[in-house]
Amino acid sequence: xxxxxxxxxxxxxxxxxxxxxxxxxxxxxxxxxxxxxxxxxxxxxxxxxxxxxxxxxxxxxxxxxxxxxxxxxxxxxxxxxxxxxxxxxxxxxxxxxxxxxxxxxxxxxxxxxxxxxxxxxxxxxxxxxxxxxxxxxxxxxxxxxxxxxxxxxxxxxxxxxxxxxxxxxxxxxxxxxxxxxxxxxxxxxxxxxxxxxxxxxxxxxxxxxxxxxxxxxxxxxxxxxxxxxxxxxxxxxxxxxxxxxxxxxxxxxxxxxxxxxxxxxxxxxxxxxxxxxxxxxxxxxxxxxxxxxxxxxxxxxxxxxxxxxxxxxxxxxxxxxxxxxxxxxxxxxxxxxxxxxxxxxxxxxxxxxxxxxxxxxxxxxxxxxxxxxxxxxxxxxxxxxxxxxxxxxxxxxxxxxxxxxxxxxxxxxxxxxxxxxxxxxxxxxxxxxxxxxxxxxxxxxxxxxxxxxxxxxxxxxxxxxxxxxxxxxxxxxxxxxxxxxxxxxxxxxxxxxxxxxxxxxxxxxxxxxxxxxxxxxxxxxxxxxxxxxxxxxxxxxxxxxxxxxxxxxxxxxxxxxxxxxxxxxxxx
Amino acid sequence: xxxxxxxxxxxxxxxxxxxxxxxxxxxxxxxxxxxxxxxxxxxxxxxxxxxxxxxxxxxxxxxxxxxxxxxxxxxxxxxxxxxxxxxxxxxxxxxxxxxxxxxxxxxxxxxxxxxxxxxxxxxxxxxxxxxxxxxxxxxxxxxxxxxxxxxxxxxxxxxxxxxxxxxxxxxxxxxxxxxxxxxxxxxxxxxxxxxxxxxxxxxxxxxxxxxxxxxxxxxxxxxxxxxxxxxxxxxxxxxxxxxxxxxxxxxxxxxxxxxxxxxxxxxxxxxxxxxxxxxxxxxxxxxxxxxxxxxxxxxxxxxxxxxxxxxxxxxxxxxxxxxxxxxxxxxxxxxxxxxxxxxxxxxxxxxxxxxxxxxxxxxxxxxxxxxxxxxxxxxxxxxx
Numbered sequence: 041x042x043x044x045x046x047x048x049x050x051x052x053x054x055x056x057x058x059x060x061x062x063x064x065x066x067x068x069x070x071x072x073x074x075x076x077x078x079x080x081x082x083x084x085x086x087x088x089x090x091x092x093x094x095x096x097x098x099x100x101x102x103x104x105x106x107x108x109x110x111x112x113x114x115x116x117x118x119x120x121x122x123x124x125x126x127x128x129x130x131x132x133x134x135x136x137x138x139x140x141x142x143x144x145x146x147x148x149x150x151x152x153x154x155x156x157x158x159x160x161x162x163x164x165x166x167x168x169x170x171x172x173x174x175x176x177x178x179x180x181x182x183x184x185x186x187x188x189x190x191x192x193x194x195x196x197x198x199x200x201x202x203x204x205x206x207x208x209x210x211x212x213x214x215x216x217x218x219x220x221x222x223x224x225x226x227x228x229x230x231x232x233x234x235x236x237x238x239x240x241x242x243x244x245x246x247x248x249x250x251x252x253x254x255x256x257x258x259x260x261x262x263x264x265x266x267x268x269x270x271x272x273x274x275x276x277x278x279x280x281x282x283x284x285x286x287x288x289x290x291x292x293x294x295x296x297x298x299x300x301x302x303x304x305x306x307x308x309x310x311x312x313x314x315x316x317x318x319x320x321x322x323x324x325x326x327x328x329x330x331x332x333x334x335x336x337x338x339x340x341x342x343x344x345x346x347x348x349x350x351x352x353x354x355x356x357x358x359x360x361x362x363x364x365x366x367x368x369x370x371x372x373x374x375x376x377x378x379x380x381x382x383x384x385x386x387x388x389x390x391x392x393x394x395x396x397x398x399x400x401x402x403x404x405x406x407x408x409x410x411x412x413x414x415x416x417x418x419x420x421x422x423x424x425x426x427x428x429x430x431x432x433x434x435x436x437x438x439x440x441x442x443x444x445x446x447x448x449x450x451x452x453x454x455x456x457x458x459x460x461x462x463x464x465x466x467x468x469x470x471x472x473x474x475x476x477x478x479x480x481x482x483x484x485x486x487x488x489x490x491x492x493x494x495x496x497x498x499x500x501x502x503x504x505x506x507x508x509x510x511x512x513x514x515x516x517x518x519x520x521x522x523x524x525x526x527x528x529x530x531x532x533x534x535x536x537x538x539x540x541x542x543x544x545x546x547x548x549x550x551x552x553x554x555x556x557x558x559x560x561x562x563x564x565x566x567x568x569x570x571x572x573x574x575x576x577x578x579x580x581x582x583x584x585x586x587x588x589x590x591x592x593x594x595x596x597x598x599x600x601x602x603x604x605x606x607x608x609x610x611x612x
Numbered sequence: 613x614x615x616x617x618x619x620x621x622x623x624x625x626x627x628x629x630x631x632x633x634x635x636x637x638x639x640x641x642x643x644x645x646x647x648x649x650x651x652x653x654x655x656x657x658x659x660x661x662x663x664x665x666x667x668x669x670x671x672x673x674x675x676x677x678x679x680x681x682x683x684x685x686x687x688x689x690x691x692x693x694x695x696x697x698x699x700x701x702x703x704x705x706x707x708x709x710x711x712x713x714x715x716x717x718x719x720x721x722x723x724x725x726x727x728x729x730x731x732x733x734x735x736x737x738x739x740x741x742x743x744x745x746x747x748x749x750x751x752x753x754x755x756x757x758x759x760x761x762x763x764x765x766x767x768x769x770x771x772x773x774x775x776x777x778x779x780x781x782x783x784x785x786x787x788x789x790x791x792x793x794x795x796x797x798x799x800x801x802x803x804x805x806x807x808x809x810x811x812x813x814x815x816x817x818x819x820x821x822x823x824x825x826x827x828x829x830x831x832x833x834x835x836x837x838x839x840x841x842x843x844x845x846x847x848x849x850x851x852x853x854x855x856x857x858x859x860x861x862x863x864x865x866x867x868x869x870x871x872x873x874x875x876x877x878x879x880x881x882x883x884x885x886x887x888x889x890x891x892x893x894x895x896x897x898x899x900x901x902x903x904x905x906x907x908x909x910x911x912x913x914x915x916x917x918x919x920x921x922x923x924x925x926x927x928x929x930x931x932x933x934x935x936x937x938x939x940x941x942x943x944x945x946x947x948x949x950x951x952x953x954x955x956x957x958x959x960x961x962x963x964x965x966x967x968x969x970x971x972x973x974x975x976x977x978x979x980x981x982x983x984x985x986x987x988x989x990x991x992x993x994x995x996x
Contacts, residue, residue: 548891550716555984569691587983589933590890591899600899608906612913 056181057089059115060173061106063097063122065152070095072156074166078121081170087177089113098128103135110139117180118146121173124153142185144537144597149176171610178609182602190532191576193279194298197523198223200271200466203231204509205501206303207253208516213301214262217529221295222257223285224267225462229254231305233509235329237336240375241406247336266293274300274470275560276577278496278526279533298527299496300470301519302480304462306502309358309455317357317453318425322432324348324450325425328372331452335379340450344430347384348449352434353377354423355393358456364477366506369454370397374407376452377415389415390446392423392434418446425451457506470497471558479505490518498522538597539578540585544570546592553584553593613788613837615800615812616827624755624801624809628672628701628729631811635699636664640824641725642696645685647674654744658684660698672701673729675751676740680943682709682886686718693722700724703731704786704793705941708974709886711794712937715981718889725817728787728795730802730840732758732770733779737946750774758802768802771847778942778955781851784974786840788814792975797821803839810836855960862957871957872927874950877920881944881954882930887937887973894933895926927954931961936982937973938962968993 060082064070075093083091090113094102097120110118118141120132125148133143151169159165195218199206202224214220228234230253236246257263268288275282281300285293311319311327319325323343326334334340342348353373359365370393377389396417398407411417420436420443427433435445459478460466467474472492475481480499483491490498498519501512542553542562547570554562554571561577562584564570573584573593585593594600620627632644647656648669656674658681661667681702688698702710707728713719732755740747757769771780784791787798796818800810810832813819822829861871879896882888894900900922911917940959948954966972968991969982 546891546897548718548889550718550889552716552981552984556986589894590892591894591897592891 056087056116057114058087058117058119058177058180059090059092059110059113060088060177061097061109061118061120061122062091062093062151062173063102063120064093064095065123065156066096069122069152069156072159072162072165073151073169074162077166078169078173082173082177085174085177089115097122098131103131106132106135107139110136110141115141116145117141117183119149119173119176119180120146121149121151121169121176123148124150144186145180145183147176147180147183149173174612175606175610179602179606182599182605183597186537186596188534188537191280191535193527193531193533194281194296195527195529196220196295196297197299197301197527198271198274198281198283198285198295198297199301199303201225201231201303201305201460201501201503202229202257202265202267203303203305203501203512204233204250204253205305205503205507205512205516206231206301207250207257208513209301209303209500209519210257210263211253211260212517212520213523214260215524216262218262218527220260220263221283221285221297222263222265223269223271224265225270227268227288229257229265229267232329236332237379238375239509240371241402243375243378269293271466271469274497276496277494277535277559277579280535280576281496299498299523301516301523302466302470302472302492302497302499302503303501303516304460304466304503306506307458307460309362309458311357311453311455314358314361316424317354318427318432318451319453322425322427323430324432326450326452328369328376328452328454331376331379335376335383340380340383342449348387350388350390350448351380351450351452352390352392352432352446352448353452353454354434355391355454356395357453359394362456362458362477364456364506365395365397366454366457367397368457368506368508371403371406371508373452373454374398374403374410377410377413381410381413381415388448390434390448391415391417392420392436393417394419394421457502460503463503470494472497472499477505479503490515490522496526535576536578536580538580538595539575540573540580540582540593540595542571542573542584542588543592543594544568546590547571547588548590548592550589552587552589556583556587558583613810613812613832613834614829615810615832616822616829617806617808617832618811620759620804620807620809624759625671625673627809628799629667629670632670632699632701633664633667635821635825638825640697640821641699643698644670645681645688645698645700646670646672647678647681647701649674654741660688673703673731673755675735675748676737677703677706677734677941677943677946678737680709680884680886680941681706682713682719683884685710685724686713686886686889689719689721689724691720693720694724697723697725699727701727701729702795703734703941704728704784704791704795705731705782705939705974706886707787707793707795708784708939709937709941711974711977712887712939712981713889714977716889721977725797725821726795727797727799728791728793729799730758730787731779731782731785733772733775733782733785734942735774736776739774759804759807768843770802770843776942776946776955777854777953778940778945778959781847781854781956782940783844783847783851784940785843785847788812789975790837790840790844792972794974794976800836800840802843803835803837805835806833812836851963854956855963858953858956858960861953862960868928869924872924872952875923875927875952876950877923877926878949879926880947880949882926884943884947885930885934886941886943887934887939888930893930895922895929900925931958934958935962935965936969936971938966939973 079091096102129148136143136146149172155165155169197213198221199210200223202222210220210222230250233250239246266287270286272286273284279298281297283295311317353376380387380389422437424435431447433445433447472494473481480503482489500515500519549569559577559579561574562571565572580595582595585595635641644661648659650657656678707726714721735747754769787793787795796815798812798814882893938958942955945955971982
């Protein structure tokens with residue numbers, strides 16, 4: 041391969057002392073890239089001051105070696121050819137910093153994921169490696185030193201939704217050195233749990249538990265509760281959010297907070313959408329929550345005031361339509377059978393289920409005890425409710441066979457759990473995504489189950505998917521942990537350095553950038569009629585740059601000239 | 613179609629001017645933006661007319677498009693809303709450009725009444741300046757043919773070979789949804805058999821103006837609509853035919869290089885383009901200017917380099933920037949001193965790119981610019 045000099049268009053760029061460091065990444069790179077050849081070709085380039093290799097540059101030994109070499113050779117620019125920037129860009133930036141060179145004067149070239157791992161032919165992978173290093177060499181003289189900034193981070197938190205998840209999160213978070221703002225849409229706290237009579241599996245009183253939590257929240261001086269209130273706008277990022285809240289007095293409150301906890305809970309499927317269940321059409325067909333209410337009020341009665349002699353409890357209402365199992369209905373349907381058996385010991389109870397889902401260490405016994413009380417469990421599908429002269433009939437199939445319909449006096453339906461009716465609005469406001477079933481999407485289903493794609497915005501409880509009470513509380517505790525570890529009072533945050541800037545002289549004020557900015561980081565200056573970047577909010581994603589036809593925007597560290605030089609050399 | 617009939621007195625142009633005078637008298641609007649014949653008599657200029665007497669020289673349908681109307685209006689109404697009510701009389705392609713510019717905040721439409729007119733096409737500027745008098749006569753003949761229409765195809769000379777090539781294949785020469793043109797009021801002059809032209813309200817603003825001027829809004833005969841649709845059909849076919857002919861000249865880099873090889877880099881096309889609204893064209897900016905070493909390197913690798921450099925890059929770049937908003941007005945081609953078929957090529961590419969996004973520029977202020985919206989489910993054609 042011919043050692044061809046790179047041409048640095050501006051003469052003074054030649055004055056830079058550039059060091060190139062090739063990492064073998066153990067066998068990961070060395071096995072499929074001829075590193076001797078790479079060193080040979082790159083060393084021959086006149087603009088390179090030093091070329092070195094190391095077995096594992098990210099190891100303690102490798103970092104020490106890199107630091108000492110940078111200092112010994114008095115380098116002004118550094119290129120490391122190693123793995124993906126996702127993996128070790130930050131590592132090597134720190135090394136550069138410790139060696140006394142601005143970390144933004146360094147470039148990491150990915151020769152592992154983009155060469156060694158994906159190109160079968162070693163010679164070709166080697167050629168590509170050289171090409172990429174040349175591109176980095178061409179780019180790095182055009183990079184500018186960028187200075188880190190530190191900003192105050194607000195430790196305070198806003199919790200949207202005052203159900204069991206929101207209450208639990210608020211109580212944990214209000215540990216004395218931060219304020220929690222709990223915003224509830226309804227006029228009281230407690231959410232759906234307040235509408236339940238007893239809690240599984242111990243059948244303790246739900247109202248005791250929830251009212252205790254509410255009392256604790258109300259008595260906590262670090263929690264400010266706003267009922268009948270709504271969050272209308274949230275802008276910013278972890279450590280620096282500004283939220284607008286419309287309170288019950290129609291006042292607008294502006295809160296400066298560091299994190300947002302979304303605990304907006306759930307809604308129930310409107311069963312009228314599935315007419316075959318007869319809800320709303322026949323008397324004595326109730327939803328689960330209606331039945332809870334009836335039981336709480338003390339008596340299970342038919343519309344005519346008599347006690348029902350037989351009750352059908354129907355699971356899985358809307359499961360197929362919604363496309364998921366709501367997970368909590370089977371267990372509360374067992375609870376309903378217990379409600380009935382304790383109030384009306386002689387009433388017949390039929391549980392119609394499609395699939396029974398009662399996992400967990402405590403529930404098997406509960407299921408068996410319930411069954412022993414004389415409750416019939418009928419596996420059924422294609423349920424249709426009809427009525428004749430006040431008698432309800434459950435028509436159903438088992439597998440493919442149509443079975444004898446079952447007459448009952450009363451029916452209780454367990455509808456699917458749905459996202460709260462506000463979910464779409466909240467997702468749009470917070471710029472978080474909605475996943476399966478319209479529930480808020482977690483950042484990663486296994487590894488980051490309570491975080492979202494927006495740093496500093498967390499989801500707990502049924503806002504994230506159907507959950508039971510202990511699961512919701514566990515999530516609330518998880519969120520508290522996330523917030524405690526990332527927003528430490530008094531500790532400063534480093535905002536993004538690679539932000540966008542708009543050159544006033546080129547901006548014509550068409551506001552295309554403002555429309556595409558997901559972070560609300562651009563505003564329109566009415567006086568000057570140009571767009572302006574709010575550097576604190578900007579995350580440097582570059583969306584605005586792509587939308588600006590005038591070329592008035594540029595993102596630091598990804599300027600046109602830097603990218604141009606890099607691409608020109610990569611394609612040469 | 614509902615609207616008001618207006619009796620033609622003297623000429624269509626005079627009738628329209630009378631209508632504007634009446635609007636000014638009744639204070640339905642305070643000021644009018646309209647082309648006026650220049651004192652020398654050999655061109656037309658956009659004038660913001662406050663003094664009614666000036667309207668004597670107004671021509672709502674001049675034979676040529678000197679300055680694209682949207683460009684004129686943008687210079688009036690770029691910096692915020694108008695404090696007076698202004699009536700603007702333009703060709704449909706000019707109105708469509710106005711709508712595009714308003715989406716990019718280059719025209720504030722508040723207090724602006726957009727009036728479009730059926731357009732017979734415009735004459736090439738080059739031909740007009742050679743002999744203005746003769747050109748005007750020729751244009752008059754084309755325009756009047758609408759009124760002499762006996763119902764056969766040949767009666768109407770609109771968009772005949774004397775008009776600009778892009779006008780000859782224009783299928784959006786009219787207002788309302790038929791012309792994908794969101795003016796407030798459209799003036800229909802085709803299909804005039806009874807000596808009347810039609811004022812067709814196309815928005816709430818348009819309806820209000822007719823009410824204010826006490827014109828009855830009633831059901832119109834189908835003459836105008838039928839005639840317009842008939843002509844649209846003919847034009848669509850012609851347009852397709854022209855594009856088929858153009859294709860071999862512009863598909864692929866080599867053909868494009870050939871087609872634009874005579875370009876002298878004057879960038880007139882960009883300067884006159886109504887939807888090129890940047891303060892400074894990206895392709896004229898410092899970002900496009902490389903150092904001598906860069907050019908030396910390019911010359912070295914290619915064996916030779918044309919200067920000024922990147923002429924084709926300028927056209928392709930401009931095309932990617934504005935083709936979704938290209939309303940096919942033809943101003944670029946009129947301005948090209950080298951007679952490159954700029955408008956024909958750009959509107960061809962525009963048609964295709966607009967089709968991809970199911971977007972018609974100028975059709976509705978409600979349709980967001982494709983660049984500004986993100987749809988998760990779109991543009992599958994580019995997926996592999």
